[in-house]
Amino acid sequence: QKEVEQDPGPLSVPEGAIVSLNCTYSNSAFQYFMWYRQYSRKGPELLMYTYSSGNKEDGRFTAQVDKSSKYISLFIRDSQPSDSATYLCAMVGVPGRRALTFGSGTRLQVQP
Amino acid sequence: NAGVMQNPRHLVRRRGQEARLRCSPVKGHSHVYWYRQLPEEGLKFMVYLQKENIIDESGMPKERFSAEFPKEGPSILRIQQVVRGDSAAYFCASSPEGQGQQYFGPGTRLTVT
Numbered sequence: 443q444k445e446v447e448q449d450p451g452p453l454s455v456p457e458g459a460i461v462s463l464n465c466t467y468s469n470s471a472f473q474y475f476m477w478y479r480q481y482s483r484k485g486p487e488l489l490m491y492t493y494s495s496g497n498k499e500d501g502r503f504t505a506q507v508d509k510s511s512k513y514i515s516l517f518i519r520d521s522q523p524s525d526s527a528t529y530l531c532a533m534v535g536v537p538g539r540r541a542l543t544f545g546s547g548t549r550l551q552v553q554p
Numbered sequence: 555n556a557g558v559m560q561n562p563r564h565l566v567r568r569r570g571q572e573a574r575l576r577c578s579p580v581k582g583h584s585h586v587y588w589y590r591q592l593p594e595e596g597l598k599f600m601v602y603l604q605k606e607n608i609i610d611e612s613g614m615p616k617e618r619f620s621a622e623f624p625k626e627g628p629s630i631l632r633i634q635q636v637v638r639g640d641s642a643a644y645f646c647a648s649s650p651e652g653q654g655q656q657y658f659g660p661g662t663r664l665t666v667t
Contacts, residue, residue, distance in 0.1 A: 448596075474654035485558075485645055485658040486597070530596060534654050541587060541599035541610065542647075542656055 445469050448531055448545030457554050461518040465531035465545045468512065472543070473535030475507050477516045480528045480547070489529075490516065521552045556581065558648050558659035559628075566665045573633040573640070575662045579648030586629045587656060588621060591643045603629060636666045 448465045455461055463477075474493055478486035490505040492498045492514075498505045506515040514533075518525055528549045532542040559578040567573050579586050584604055589597040599613040603623035614621070618636075623629040633640055643663050647656040 476655070478658070483643075483663070485560075485660040488655060488657060491655050532597075539610070540585070540602050541613065542589075542597075543599070544596040546596040 443468065444546075445543050446531065446533060446545045449548055450546055452549040452551055454551045454553060455521055457521060457523060457552055459521050459552075461516075461521050461525070461550060461552075463516040463518075463529050463531075463548050463550070465514050466512055467514075467533060467543075469536060469543075470509070470512065471536040472533040474533060475505070475514050476532045476534075476542070477503075477505055478530040478532060479525075480530060482527075486530055518550075521550075523552045523554045526550055526552050558646055558657055560644075560646050560659035560662050562662060563660060564663050564665070566667060567636050568667055569637055570635050573636050573664055575631040575633075575644050575646075575664070576628040577631070577646030577648075577659060578628045579646075580650075580657055583648035583650050583657075585649045585651060586623050587647045587649075588629075588631050589645045589647065589658075591645060591661075593642075597645060600631070633664075636664070638666050640664060641666045 446467045477490040480486045495509045502519045504517040528547040530547045531545040586603045588600040591597045601621045602610040618634045620632045643661045645661045647658045649656045
């Protein structure tokens with residue numbers, strides 16, 4: 443079983459929709475949670491970085507962490523065609539391990 | 555205000571040749587990580603380095619792969635005697651000391667023919 447599970451999609455939504463992306467994880471030692479956006483043939487771009495359980499908002503993006511359920515989410519409001527990309531969740535915090543553990547990514551397509 | 559820089563962006567090697575991938579971290583960042591991304595897969599950790607030290611190489615294949623981050627100059631990921639299975643995108647990330655956030659470069663796409 444993978445440490446981090448993420449639905450690969452693809453997820454197709456109309457422009458203006460609210461998008462919900464999710465990851466579950468099995469290792470309760472993870473403490474820091476990140477969402478990256480990756481356009482085709484580009485490097486991952488850090489979107490959100492959270493530590494504690496709860497919500498963090500940045501513009502149209504909201505990251506949500508529920509450590510008790512080992513579940514994290516990224517919400518995108520008023521989605522735009524330019525949001526079409528692969529979204530990767532990542533986490534870190536296991537003692538002795540600085541490397542990020544990634545989900546496999548969810549491909550999002552926002553239709554104009 | 556340059557981010558992480560990687561070169562070359564594309565590299566083609568024949569089987570058996572050596573590949574050298576270079577990474578310059580964000581200015582002021584002393585921690586460098588290398589990840590590999592195979593087609594349709596997520597990123598897999600390879601190695602974590604600080605200046606002149608390999609801290610964690612648990613994700614590196616035992617043979618043919620090596621990495622360094624010298625006191626001066628970029629970090630280098632070296633793959634000797636490349637095989638077709640080494641074809642992938644290789645990403646470098648850097649972080650400031652003591653923080654979890656990692657910032658990625660544009661990647662080097664290695665194709666082995």
